Amino acid sequence: MLDQKIIDEIRCSSRIMVRELGFLNTTLAATDYSPSAVHTLLELENRNFITAVQLGEILGLEKSSISRMLVKLIKNGEIVEEQDVTDARSKTLRLTLKGRDTVKKINQYGELRVVQAIEKINKYKQKEIAQGLAAYAQSLINCRNNKNDVIHSDIEIVSGYRAGMIGRIAEMHSTYYSENFDFGYFFEARVAKDLAEFSVRMSNPSNHIWLAIRNNKIVGSVAIDGEDLGNNEAHLRWFILSDECRGQGVGKRLLDQAIGFCDEKSFSAVQLWTFSGLNAARNLYETFGFTLAHEWEGNQWGKKMLEQKFTRIKS
Secondary structure (H helix, E strand, O other): OOOHHHHHHHHHHHHHHHHHOOOOOOOOOOOOOOHHHHHHHHHHHHHOEEOHHHHHHHHOOOHHHHHHHHHHHHHOOOEEEEEOOOOOOOEEEEEOHHHHHHHHHHHHHHHHHHHHHHOOOOHHHHHHHHHHHHHHHHHHHHHHOOOHHHOOOOEEEEEOOOOOHHHHHHHHHHHHHHHHHOOOHHHHHHHHHHHHHHHHOOOOOOOEEEEEEEOOEEEEEEEEEOOOOOOOEEEEEEEEEOHHHOOOOHHHHHHHHHHHHHHHOOOOEEEEEEEOOOHHHHHHHHHOOOEEEEEEEEOOOOOOEEEEEEEEEOO
16 A cells, blocks of 8 residues: 555655646747647657657657647758658658757756756755656656556565675675765775675574575665674664666565564564665655664764664564
8 A cells, every 4th residue: 555645745746847847838948839849859859760650659649639749840840751761651750950959959958957956966866866757757657558567577586695795785885875975995895894794694594685686686685684783683784776776666675575574583673774865765764664763973884974773663
């Protein structure tokens, strides 16, 4: 069952985006053209040529709407219609020189709007926005095409040790936190050292690790260490995803396994340590019942951060 709050927040954000990006106006992107015409020009730039039928499928518009819009663009010299060299029964559309110039102006306008919107927020937030929008956009496309049942079928969640696991998980941590938070060798060395120590103890039934695998490559991980904290408490560790699968539900699948394991083992609590700013991860933790227990200034990752401890108490 989806959280109603999440549904409401996405709907509210979508309405704001539609207004702020100008889709309530009759014209778009500082042109004299409708949103559908602007998107037609952009699709032609991406594909060089396309048929009217293909365009209608991409834009989700009926044939009559496409026809009226194309007539205007052809009349204004933005596009031309030509016989398809591979199929005499079909005609293709392509941009004219004027059309390419119009698209250039549209792209300049669009890029400026994006820059103005995100230039004053940190790099992590910028990536979070890009990944979240990409995931939502793809989900909408899949919904229209009735493909929700095959999303992420190419990613498998497996449990236990896999050759190269220690190096790969350390690499994912180092790359992500270096690019987004400027962490250095101290952090990578600590991840590799702690994970190597844990791997020796994985035969203990209270310890386990899960890996997300795509094309035989590790693209995500999470572990439960049931020994290092004592007091019948579990430690959730090394939760990480590669850029290619963030914001796509893979993290939830990994945490489903980890938390299910904790409940099965009847740990009295699950603890995790992180730091402020990882909002997407925090939202996911909270959906699994974690709450912020403590917050302080620290440097356990080799850099001064606002560190946080989250706790999930067994109900």
